[in-house]
Amino acid sequence: MPPSRAVSSDLSITDDLLRNAGRAPARRSRNGSERDRSAQRIAPAEFHPQSAKRVAKSRVEVVRAGGWDAWPWLLHGFSTRTGGVTTAYRPAQRSGELNLGFTASDTRENVLENRRLFLEALGAPASMKLVTLKQIHSSSVRRVGRRDVAASEPCRGDGLMTSEPGVLLAIQTADCIPVLIADVKKKVVAAFHAGWRGTVNRIVENGVGKMRVAFRSRPEDLIAAIGPGIGGCCYAVGEEVRSEFASQFSYAQDLFREVSDSDPIREKYPMLFLTQRPPGHSNIGPSLHLDLMEANRRQLLDASLRAEAITVIGDCTRCQNNRYFSYRGEQGFTGRMLSVIGIRS
Numbered sequence: 066m067p068p069s070r071a072v073s074s075d076l077s078i079t080d081d082l083l084r085n086a087g088r089a090p091a092r093r094s095r096n097g098s099e100r101d102r103s104a105q106r107i108a109p110a111e112f113h114p115q116s117a118k119r120v121a122k123s124r125v126e127v128v129r130a131g132g133w134d135a136w137p138w139l140l141h142g143f144s145t146r147t148g149g150v151t152t153a154y155r156p157a158q159r160s161g162e163l164n165l166g167f168t169a170s171d172t173r174e175n176v177l178e179n180r181r182l183f184l185e186a187l188g189a190p191a192s193m194k195l196v197t198l199k200q201i202h203s204s205s206v207r208r209v210g211r212r213d214v215a216a217s218e219p220c221r222g223d224g225l226m227t228s229e230p231g232v233l234l235a236i237q238t239a240d241c242i243p244v245l246i247a248d249v250k251k252k253v254v255a256a257f258h259a260g261w262r263g264t265v266n267r268i269v270e271n272g273v274g275k276m277r278v279a280f281r282s283r284p285e286d287l288i289a290a291i292g293p294g295i296g297g298c299c300y301a302v303g304e305e306v307r308s309e310f311a312s313q314f315s316y317a318q319d320l321f322r323e324v325s326d327s328d329p330i331r332e333k334y335p336m337l338f339l340t341q342r343p344p345g346h347s348n349i350g351p352s353l354h355l356d357l358m359e360a361n362r363r364q365l366l367d368a369s370l371r372a373e374a375i376t377v378i379g380d381c382t383r384c385q386n387n388r389y390f391s392y393r394g395e396q397g398f399t400g401r402m403l404s405v406i407g408i409r410s
C-alpha cells in the first residue's frame with residue numbers, strides 16, 4: 066500500500082471514530098483543492114458577491130415551533146450556527162457561520178450581514194426591524210415598539226414584549242434558554258432570556274404577569290416555545306445553585322439530578338486518552354445537573370399556561386455543538402444565536 070493511501074486511510078478511521086462519537090472532524094481535503102484555496106487567501110465574496118451570498122443564504126437554518134404557522138401574522142424562529150459569513154470560531158471550516166452577536170472576536174460587518182441573512186431566511190419583510198437587549202440576568206421586562214428600533218443603545222433587561230407590528234423582539238444566547246410567547250387572541254408577542262439567575266428571578270413567570278397587566282392577556286390564549294439551550298444532560302452546576310432554587314421553588318428537587326460525568330468519546334475510545342489523565346484519576350465523581358428547560362416549563366405552567374400550549378424544542382446546544390453555539394462547549398470562545406418573535410408588518 067503506498068504511504069499516501071495509508072495516511073489517508075488512518076485519517077478516515079479517526080474521522081469515523083470521532084463521527085461515531087458525535088464529533089465532526091475538521092474537514093480534510095483529499096485532492097488538495099481546499100489547501101490551495103486557503104493559501105491564496107481570497108475571500109470569494111470580494112470577487113463574486115452575489116454567488117457567495119447565495120451559498121450562505123441557502124445554508125441558514127431556522128428552527129421553529131411546530132404548528133405556529135397556523136397564525137400567519139406571527140413570525141418567529143431560533144437561529145443555529147449554520148450558514149453565514151463568520152469564520153472566527155472555526156477557522157479551519159470551509160464555510161462561514163451565523164454569529165448574530167457583536168462579540169469581540171467577530172467584525173461588526175460580519176454580524177450585520179449574518180443578521181440580514183437570518184431575517185431573510187426567516188421570511189421577515191424588509192420593513193421589520195430587530196430590537197435587542199443588554200441582557201443582565203434579571204427579571205426586568207421591557208415593553209417596546211417601533212420607536213425602540215432606532216435606539217443607539219439597547220436597554221437593559223431580559224424580557225421584551227410588544228403589540229406593535231414590524232418589530233422583531235430578539236434574545237441573544239449561547240447556552241441560556243430563550244423563551245418565546247405569543248398571545249394569539251390579542252396579537253401580542255414576548256421574548257425572554259433565562260439563564261439560571263434569570264430563572265431563579267422568575268423572568269418568565271414575571272413576564273407573563275407583565276403581559277397580563279399591559280395587554281390584558283389571558284393565560285389560556287398564550288402559546289410558548291422554549292428554544293435550544295444547554296440541556297440537563299450537560300449543565301453541571303454547583304451546590305449553591307441548588308440552594309437558590311430550593312429557596313424559590315417547591316418543585317426544585319425535580320430540576321436537579323446527580324450525574325456520573327461521562328464523555329462518550331472517552332468511554333468508547335479510552336486508548337485515545339490513555340496518557341491524558343494522571344494515574345489514580347480514572348473516574349470523575351458525580352456532578353449536579355440542572356434542567357433549565359424544565360424549570361422554565363414549570364414557570365409557564367405556574368403562570369397558568371396550558372401544558373399543550375408549550376413547545377419544548379429540546380435541543381441541547383452543548384450536545385449539538387456542530388449545530389449551535391455553546392458557551393460551555395467551547396469554553397467561552399463562541400458566537401451567539403438569536404431567538405426572535407414579531408408581528409408581521
Ligand SMILES: [Zn+2]
Pocket residue numbers: 295296297298299300381382383384385
Ligand atoms: Zn447536552
